[in-house]
Amino acid sequence: MGKSVLITPTLAKKSIMTIEVKVVDPNGDMKSRILQTEIGTLTLVASPQGLQQIILGAADDSLDDSNNHESAKILDQAEEELTAYLRGDLRDWSISIDLNDSGTAFQKQVWQALRSIPYGETRTYKDIAVRIKRPNAVRAIGQANHHNPLPVVIPCHRVIGQSGKLGGYGGGLPLKQQLLELEARVLYSP
Numbered sequence: 520m521g522k523s524v525l526i527t528p529t530l531a532k533k534s535i536m537t538i539e540v541k542v543v544d545p546n547g548d549m550k551s552r553i554l555q556t557e558i559g560t561l562t563l564v565a566s567p568q569g570l571q572q573i574i575l576g577a578a579d580d581s582l583d584d585s586n587n588h589e590s591a592k593i594l595d596q597a598e599e600e601l602t603a604y605l606r607g608d609l610r611d612w613s614i615s616i617d618l619n620d621s622g623t624a625f626q627k628q629v630w631q632a633l634r635s636i637p638y639g640e641t642r643t644y645k646d647i648a649v650r651i652k653r654p655n656a657v658r659a660i661g662q663a664n665h666h667n668p669l670p671v672v673i674p675c676h677r678v679i680g681q682s683g684k685l686g687g688y689g690g691g692l693p694l695k696q697q698l699l700e701l702e703a704r705v706l707y708s709p
Contacts, residue, residue, distance in 0.1 A: 550590035554598060556605060558694060565593040569615035572668045575690040607705040610638040612672050621668045629663035636677045639706040643681050665689060671698065
């Protein structure tokens, strides 16, 4: 099947450049947007029900649904909230998320627990395992974090090792450190 691609760059507020990459989506209900931010390239994917993915980096195939205005509204809100978060102006996300096509029941339980970690705080993998009443599932918590489709919004960067070491992060440890430092700077700046 041939793909139709249209790339349209636009400059958004506060040094985020938006590049819309449009590829025909056979289902007609998805839309994506690539953002160039100070933490790198982020690809956002949305359905009419909510934000589905934040890919750290540019996705190979981006989706479009030029007829679906709900997906576009969700991407607009996601871009606005990510911009505010990176400026240090947003602590609580209000964007609708759509995890219907993502993860196992266990992973969704972990992701829900991650959403309860307060801005600027950290929890250990063990803390999350205990919270979901699976105290021996520490490694599985790490794997669920690894498969988190919405890094930053579902804050897996706030989960660290029992020893205080950062552990892993899909975007790399420097990015995890950068996100934790951003939140600490916002919380503890005069």
